[in-house]
Amino acid sequence: MNLLTFQTNEELNQIGASIIASLVQTKQNAVLGLATGSSPIGIYQELIRLNEKGYVSFKNVRSFNLDEYVGLPAGHPETYLSFMNKQLFDHIDINKENTRVPNGNAENLEQECKLYDEMLADASIDLQVLGIGHNGHIGFNEPDQNLHGGTHIVTLKEETRQANARFFDSIDEVPKQAVTMGVGSILKAKMIMLVVRGADKADIVHRALTGPITTEVPASLLQTHPNVVVLLDKEAAKYFHG
Template sequence: MELKCFDDISELDRYAAQIFADTLKTKPNATLGLATGSTPIGIYGKMIEMYNNGEVSFKDATTFNLDEYVGLSPEHEQSYAHFMKQHLFDHIDLPRRQSHLPSGMVSDLQAECSHYDRMLTEQPIDVQLLGLGHNGHIGFNEPDDELQGGTHIVELEEATRTANARFFDSITEVPTKAITMGVGSILKADSIVLVVKGADKAGIVKKALRGPITTECPASLLQTHKKVVVLVDREAGRLL
């Protein structure tokens, strides 16, 4: 596991974006694992800058997102499908058919989980971007006695819904369920980039990276992966 700490958030975002750009330069048809939430917004901004400057092309790439809310249509302004269009897809040359998110609107959610896993098996992820939840979740894999390896439906913890309530008018509008890539699928990525920002994440960063490997802190399972780059700002990394 490689750890890098940054005093400047813009430099952190640029470094993360450069990892993805370098992957595409080496392998133009690479499969990229993408994340949502506030953490990757600056990273996607840097990717767009690189694309506009002719530094990188996404035209042959394929992307898979980690998760989506159950019950929100792709057109809903708080869906992750909408998020990705707003913050990345509408601004680069990635063909829409080559971007994938699980659907939380289908009638058979279990069939959707199986379908997503089949696609991930057919196109393994070369580099996966992750954020870190306050309770140690990655994707929407919440702390539990045991974790599911493949794509599955998860009941969102109250802490997670509260953290995401800032994006909605009220917490009552935050969905109670999500469909998420499993920890097993995440760990199958060839390389992983974990990005964490903010003083409020310092405790969970230490627990995830230095604490025991346990399903009660899903991110701690990243310690078992052969190639993880952890990028933190000074505040998030202050306890390491």
């Protein structure tokens, strides 16, 4: 596991973007696993800049997103599809037909999960971008006695809904379920890039990366992966440096 700490967000964003851009420059048809939330936004902005300057092209790239809320209307600004379009896809030369986000409005959600797993099995993700939840979730894989390997429907923990309530007018509007890629699928990625920012994440990321491997802290399973790079701002890294 390669742990990198940055004094500024600009440095973190540049390094994160350069890791992704270098992969795509080397392998033009790379498959990217993408995440939502505030952690990767700066990296996406830097990728947009690199694309605009002609340093990297995403024309042949395919992408798979980790998760999507269940039941938000299509076009709702807080769907993760809307997020990805706003924060990245609308601003780079990727073919949107090559982008995949789980369909949280599928008539048959179980079938949607199965189809997503079939697509992932055919794709083989080269690099998976991850954030971490305050309770240690990755994707929407919440702490539990057992974790799903494949894509599945999850009931969101109250603390997860509270953490996401800032994006909605009230907690009542935050969906109670999501479709998420499973931990097994995440760990199949050839490389994983975990991005963590803020003092409020310092304790959980330290527990996840140095503590026992347990399904009660899903991110701790990243310790079993052979190729993980962790990008931390100085606040998130405080427990790693005494």
